[in-house]
Amino acid sequence: MIIAGFFDVNNNGIDVTDLAAVLGFLALFFGSVVGLFRWTRKQLREEIREVVQSEIDKATAPIQPTANGGLSLPDVAKSTKRLEIMLGKIADSVGVSYDDED
Numbered sequence: 001m002i003i004a005g006f007f008d009v010n011n012n013g014i015d016v017t018d019l020a021a022v023l024g025f026l027a028l029f030f031g032s033v034v035g036l037f038r039w040t041r042k043q044l045r046e047e048i049r050e051v052v053q054s055e056i057d058k059a060t061a062p063i064q065p066t067a068n069g070g071l072s073l074p075d076v077a078k079s080t081k082r083l084e085i086m087l088g089k090i091a092d093s094v095g096v097s098y099d100d101e102d
Helices: 002-007 016-060 073-094
Strands: none
Touching: none
């Protein structure tokens, strides 16, 4: 009786108006489910994006940001090489032998 009452909304036998009401209810129900699914998927995608971005930021952060004036190791190596060349030129101009073999 309950199922028959659900399909026969007007209690006058199943006709087109009953079918329209049932189809409207099903369309509303499935539309709500699809809308909820899309909203949940969007929220999940945004949360995953935030987690991945924070992990990338953490993994690519400088190990010691205040060391070497914030420079990377190759930058420090270039600066050291320039200092070594300048030191050699100064030693030559003063007349002191500069041994860079040490």
